[in-house]
Amino acid sequence: MTRVISCLDVKDGRVVKGVNFENLTDEGDPVELARRYAEEGADEIVFLDIGASPEGRGIMLDTIKRTASEVFIPLTVAGGVRTVADMRAALRAGADKVGINTAAVTNPQLIAECAQQFGSQCVVLSIDALKVADNQWEVVVNGGRTKTGFDAIEWAAEGARLGAGEILLTSIDRDGTKAGFDIALLKAVRAAVSLPIVASGGAGQAKHFIEAAQEGQANAVLAASIFHRGELAITSVKAAMAAAGVPVRTTP
Amino acid sequence: MTRIAVIDHGAGNMISVTNALEAVGAATFVVTTPEDVDGADGLLLPGVGATAPAMSRLSQQGFDSVLKQWKRPLLGICVGLQLFFERSAEDDSRCLGIMGGEVTELINTPTLPHMGWNEVSYPVADSLFRGIDEGSSFYFVHSYAPSGLSNAQSIAQSTHGGTFVAAARRNNVVGTQFHPERSGRNGLQLLSNWLEEVALAC
Numbered sequence: 001m002t003r004v005i006s007c008l009d010v011k012d013g014r015v016v017k018g019v020n021f022e023n024l025t026d027e028g029d030p031v032e033l034a035r036r037y038a039e040e041g042a043d044e045i046v047f048l049d050i051g052a053s054p055e056g057r058g059i060m061l062d063t064i065k066r067t068a069s070e071v072f073i074p075l076t077v078a079g080g081v082r083t084v085a086d087m088r089a090a091l092r093a094g095a096d097k098v099g100i101n102t103a104a105v106t107n108p109q110l111i112a113e114c115a116q117q118f119g120s121q122c123v124v125l126s127i128d129a130l131k132v133a134d135n136q137w138e139v140v141v142n143g144g145r146t147k148t149g150f151d152a153i154e155w156a157a158e159g160a161r162l163g164a165g166e167i168l169l170t171s172i173d174r175d176g177t178k179a180g181f182d183i184a185l186l187k188a189v190r191a192a193v194s195l196p197i198v199a200s201g202g203a204g205q206a207k208h209f210i211e212a213a214q215e216g217q218a219n220a221v222l223a224a225s226i227f228h229r230g231e232l233a234i235t236s237v238k239a240a241m242a243a244a245g246v247p248v249r250t251t252p
Numbered sequence: 253m254t255r256i257a258v259i260d261h262g263a264g265n266m267i268s269v270t271n272a273l274e275a276v277g278a279a280t281f282v283v284t285t286p287e288d289v290d291g292a293d294g295l296l297l298p299g300v301g302a303t304a305p306a307m308s309r310l311s312q313q314g315f316d317s318v319l320k321q322w323k324r325p326l327l328g329i330c331v332g333l334q335l336f337f338e339r340s341a342e343d344d345s346r347c348l349g350i351m352g353g354e355v356t357e358l359i360n361t362p363t364l365p366h367m368g369w370n371e372v373s374y375p376v377a378d379s380l381f382r383g384i385d386e387g388s389s390f391y392f393v394h395s396y397a398p399s400g401l402s403n404a405q406s407i408a409q410s411t412h413g414g415t416f417v418a419a420a421r422r423n424n425v426v427g428t429q430f431h432p433e434r435s436g437r438n439g440l441q442l443l444s445n446w447l448e449e450v451a452l453a454c
Contacts, residue, residue: 001369001389038436043369069271074391074434094267096393096434119301121365121393165365165393196367219363249369249389 001247002213003043003220004234005076005198006227008033011051013059017225027228031066037227038073040234043249045071046099046168046222049079061093068094078126078168087114091122099168101126102141105148105155108162115163124198125159126168127152129185137171137185144172152185153192160193167193168222171201178204178226186216198222206232206240213246253279254450257292260284261299261309269298269329272433276444286318294450295322297427299331300393303355304343306331319348325450326425330394333420333427336404342396351422352402358395360413365395370410372418372430378407380419380426382445388438390418390430397429424453 008015008030015033016024027033034045045067049060057080067075077090078099087098104111104125114123128144129137129152137152156167169189171182181202189197196219199212203223212218226232238248256278260266270280273296283289297319299306310316319326328336335347340355347355358366369389374381390410397416398406408419408428419428426446432439 001371003368065267068267069275072272072275072434072440073436092267094271096268121300121367166367194363196363196365219368251389 001043001249002218002241003198004041004209004238004241004248005044005046005220005222006034006037006042006234007046007048007200007222007224008228009050009224010047010060010063011049013063015228016050017228030063031070033228034067034071034075037234038071041238041249041251042073042234044074044076044220046076046078049077061089064090064093064095076124076168078124084110084113084117087118087123091118095122097122097124097166099124099126101128104159105139105141105150108158111159111162111164115165120163120165123164124166124168125156125164126170127155127159128170128172129182130172131182131185135184135188137188140172144175153188156189157192160195164195166196166198168198168200174202175200176225177202180204180208181212181216181218181221183211183216186212186218190217196220203232206237209237210241210244210246213241214244253277254293254447254454255291256280256294256296256447256450257283257289258296258298259310259315261306261313261315266298268431268433269296272440272443273447276440276447278447284313286314289318292324293454294325294327294446295319297326297328297332297335299329299333299335301331302343303331303334303340303347303396304345307335307345307347310335310348316348320350322424324424325446325453327446328425328427329433330429330431333429334396334398336420336422336425336427337398340396350425351398351404351420353398353400353404355396356399358397358412358414358416362413365393366412367393369435370412370430372408372410374408376405376407378419378421378426379449380407380421380428380442380445384438384441390428390432390435390438392418392430394429
């Protein structure tokens, strides 16, 4: 079944929304929103921690704890995870999976260390990919502002080899555009790894989710703002996917 | 209130399981030594991560003999279920041998690990699935599953490439390959059913 994932950007214990992490607006309590999305049929929740301050980190752990005690679907936490200790803290608070991004680029062995400590199933390699040529994408960090010189497809394969259990693949070009997922990127990574792939960046309409699953062969499709703003309901996305023949979980 | 001891063998994130059990009305306590199990009405063996480290930790803690001799309800989740069998192909580990059979890698799979929601069907009726419709979805994260069962019964199956055992029972010992604690309403219903089994056995 293809999973539909609701992603919440969290800063200092609140869900926020902005463009490129600027002009943030308060969108509510992450626990409340996570519970609402679970009731509406989200298959998984992702908290993207965009508040990197030390105080924000403690608040985030508390948010994870509260969510894990009320919401009984898988919870992934990503953003600012730099060490094995960071991952342990998130898992102990109740996260099921932890995404690593910049820290893995800086130190790829972190993937292997986390997989050895906690098992591959909870290590999500989060890749932000920027298109640089036809069928060529470069890994970028810092919200797309910093190029790394890593080829995104090679990096996905390396991540799989090091022990990641899932790839969270964000097209930076498509992020926030509502123009649809980057299908060519999904296909290229699919050809390189047998791990589950979460498609991210570009969701705007129900048909985009269908394309990502059918053409892009994504195992999961993620969206954030379109769900928060009520532009698309999770139930209607899933109904459209089911009608198109994409297997989805239809009762929460 | 039903008292459930949750075994901490170092790998699992206990909090998901204890939260879910408490949400359906159990009193839980996490145990790290066999003595702590005293007074438990039911025993839960969770599991994420790899088989070999989990098995060696259980042996070091002295839980292997406790689990083999346990007469009250015992529930294993994911790797917890896999540990009930004789051997696992993961790390070629010897396991507890409470259930006859082996744990083998999933075959003909489009992706590994098998991560996500999948439909479960019941070859036989078992109280664990009471009130949960045939074909309901549960959350899986695994690359291995039990096969070639003897003296234990497959009470649920699912398909990812090939068909595999999604839950198995031998008398008071039952286990699920999926994670009921992460499976929304269906998962909470299953845990509630198991608590009922525990209460009846008291």
